[in-house]
Every structure is written in structure tokens, then in C-alpha cells.
Amino acid sequence: MENVLRPLIVVGGSVVLTLAVGWLADVLLRRADTRHPDAPVWGLLRRCRLPLQVVLCVALLRGSYDQAQIAEDHSAGIGRTLTLVLIGSMAWLLVRIAAAVVEASYARYAAAHRDPARVRRVRTQVTLIQRVVTAVVCVVAIGAMLLTFPAMQAAGTSLLASAGVLGIVAGVAAQSTLGNLFAGLQIAFGDMVRLGDTVVVDGEWGTVDEITLTFLTVRTWDERRITMPVSYFTSKPFENWSRGGAQMTGTVFFQLDHSAPVQEMREKLRDILRECGAWDGRDWGLAVTDTTPNTIQVRALVTAKDADDIWTVRVTVREQLIGWLAEEHPYALPRVNTAWAELPPDGERPHTAPPIVPRTGRG
Numbered sequence: 589m590e591n592v593l594r595p596l597i598v599v600g601g602s603v604v605l606t607l608a609v610g611w612l613a614d615v616l617l618r619r620a621d622t623r624h625p626d627a628p629v630w631g632l633l634r635r636c637r638l639p640l641q642v643v644l645c646v647a648l649l650r651g652s653y654d655q656a657q658i659a660e661d662h663s664a665g666i667g668r669t670l671t672l673v674l675i676g677s678m679a680w681l682l683v684r685i686a687a688a689v690v691e692a693s694y695a696r697y698a699a700a701h702r703d704p705a706r707v708r709r710v711r712t713q714v715t716l717i718q719r720v721v722t723a724v725v726c727v728v729a730i731g732a733m734l735l736t737f738p739a740m741q742a743a744g745t746s747l748l749a750s751a752g753v754l755g756i757v758a759g760v761a762a763q764s765t766l767g768n769l770f771a772g773l774q775i776a777f778g779d780m781v782r783l784g785d786t787v788v789v790d791g792e793w794g795t796v797d798e799i800t801l802t803f804l805t806v807r808t809w810d811e812r813r814i815t816m817p818v819s820y821f822t823s824k825p826f827e828n829w830s831r832g833g834a835q836m837t838g839t840v841f842f843q844l845d846h847s848a849p850v851q852e853m854r855e856k857l858r859d860i861l862r863e864c865g866a867w868d869g870r871d872w873g874l875a876v877t878d879t880t881p882n883t884i885q886v887r888a889l890v891t892a893k894d895a896d897d898i899w900t901v902r903v904t905v906r907e908q909l910i911g912w913l914a915e916e917h918p919y920a921l922p923r924v925n926t927a928w929a930e931l932p933p934d935g936e937r938p939h940t941a942p943p944i945v946p947r948t949g950r951g
Contacts, residue, residue, distance in 0.1 A: 632692050837890070838889075
């Protein structure tokens with residue numbers, strides 16, 4: 589009877605105590621979140637309940653396993669397994685706590701600052717910091733797991749002795765990876781490109797959708813994803829339309845006949861912009877910027893608050909102005925002459941010199 593009750597008491601007591609502590613921690617965090625609504629860290633820490641319970645339960649089982657007297661022939665293997673699970677669950681708990689702290693810090697900063705550029709910069713930095721912390725915790729946890737095996741402890745001395753050679757070999761083999769890693773840190777803290785920035789890369793226009801320590805993803809206007817190493821942004825030029833503010837100025841060009849009513853076009857452009865919700869009202873204009881023997885080039889200038897709105901304003905102006913010209917002033921559209929020009933009346937013919945007749949005689 590004792591052999592049955594002892595394992596039940598040890599295992600059952602560990603599980604009951606774990607559930608009780610997890611419930612109590614969740615209640616306390618919920619009350620703290622209610623009392624301090626301006627501090628989101630308490631609500632985010634509630635995500636740590638499950639890893640906390642796993643850590644507590646495994647720690648209790650690891651400490652009381654000898655008293656349970658279960659499978660004594662395999663006590664060494666079970667004890668090592670519990671140790672490995674404890675190390676992994678502790679790493680899981682640390683990652684969750686770090687993520688909660690980082691997200692809470694970003695949320696408070698975003699609520700206190702209204703500048704979108706600064707908010708995107710901090711978001712990029714905290715995201716990469718969170719990834720670095722996660723990577724470090726995982727590496728340390730894996731190392732601690734390996735050191736629980738006697739063979740790995742014996743090999744530790746030789747590994748440390750050859751650390752210099754291994755470092756050189758690893759540096760040469762992972763040169764591109766390390767380059768991308770340092771480039772990612774440079775992007776995060778150098779404020780070169782941020783999450784949500786509008787960029788033009790290799791002729792492709794899109795928005796920065798994801799930044800990691802090794803690669804960066806750009807979402808194009810047609811929902812494609814362009815993935816490239818972060819070292820690209822530290823070694824090659826690119827356009828960042830969100831740098832220094834999101835406001836933009838756009839142009840629309842028209843090739844028209846010389847008889848185009850430029851002044852009426854200017855008034856029509858003003859009416860179109862007044863009805864366009866994407867126009868921010870900062871500036872507009874229309875001018876003839878070039879001429880050729882057959883056409884003139886007319887440029888319409890418009891402004892908007894960001895890259896998406898400037899695209900909407902440009903296509904709206906282009907569509908409505910062309911439609912208005914085709915309906916009201918069709919003669920203003922460019923034409924190709926396919927017939928001979930009519931001669932002016934006889935009274936308006938320019939004076940020409942008489943033709944020269946070659947002389948064939950000597951007299």
C-alpha cells in the first residue's frame with residue numbers, strides 16, 4: 589500500500605501545488621493589470637503562466653523523485669530527462685518574460701509618441717533585441733543540456749583548448765552569415781530602414797514587412813514578398829520614401845497637342861484635387877515643361893501624406909484629366925498627320941522667286 593500511496597502523493601502533490609501556484613500568479617497579475625491599465629506588462633506576463641507551471645512541476649518532481657521510489661532501476665535516465673525538461677522549460681519561461689517586457693516597452697513608447705517614423709524605428713530595434721535575446725537563451729539552454737552528459741563534460745576541456753582554431757574555421761565558414769548578423773544590428777540601431785518604411789529596391793516598390801538578423805522582407809504593391817539579405821541594405825543604394833517624413837510629392841505627365849488649353853487644364857486639376865480625398869492640400873500645380881515639333885509636355889504636380897495616397901492621387905488625376913480632355917477638348921490630344929496639308933488661298937501664297945532655267949546656248 590505504501591508503494592502505491594507514495595508515488596501518488598509525490599506526483600499528485602506536485603501537480604496540485606503547480607496548479608495552485610499558477611492560478612494564484614494569474615489572479616495577482618490580473619489584479620495588477622486592472623489597477624495599472626497604463627502598464628501593459630502585467631497583462632503580457634499572464635502569457636508566462638504555462639511555462640511557469642511546467643518549470644514548477646518539473647522542479648518539484650526532480651527534487652522529490654528519490655522519495656517517490658518509481659522505476660528505481662532507471663532512476664539515472666529519468667533524473668537526466670527531468671533535468672533536460674527543466675532546462676528547456678526555464679529557457680521557455682525566460683523567452684516569454686523577455687518578450688512581455690519588450691512588447692510592453694514598445695507599447696508604452698508608441699502610446700507616448702505620435703511620430704510614426706520614431707515609432708517604427710523603436711519597433712525595429714525592440715524586435716531585433718527580442719530575437720537576439722531568444723537566440724542567446726536558446727544557445728545557453730542547449731549548452732547546459734549538453735553539459736549534463738558526462739561525455740560532453742569530458743569533451744568540454746578539449747573544446748575550450750581548441751577554441752581559437754574553431755573560431756577561425758567558423759569565422760571563415762560563416763562569413764556571409766556573420767556579415768548579415770552584423771548588418772542586421774547596424775540596420776536596427778543605425779536607423780537606415782524600419783518596419784513599415786516604403787522602399788524601392790531593384791526597381792521594385794514596396795513596404796518593409798519583416799526584419800530579422802539575417803534577412804529582410806519587402807511586401808510589394810501586388811502582395812508579392814521579396815526576401816533579401818540585410819547586408820544588401822548596408823552595401824548597395826536604395827530608395828527609402830519614408831525617411832525624414834511620410835509626406836510625398838508626385839507628378840503626372842501628359843503629351844498633348846500644341847493647341848491644348850493649359851489654363852483650363854489648370855482649373856480642372858484644381859477641381860479634381862478638391863474632390864480627391866487622398867490629396868493632403870499642401871501643394872499643386874500644372875505647367876508646360878517641354879515641347880517637341882508635334883507635342884508639348886504638361887506636368888501636373890500633386891502632394892499627399894504618404895506613398896499610398898500619392899499613388900491614388902496620381903492615378904485619379906491622370907484618369908480624370910484624360911477623360912475630360914477627350915470629352916471637352918479632343919483636339920488637345922496628340923495626333924498623327926496622315927494627309928497633305930492644305931495650301932493657303934492664292935492671295936495668301938508667299939512670294940517665291942522665279943525658277944532658274946539653265947542656259948544651253950552661247951549667245
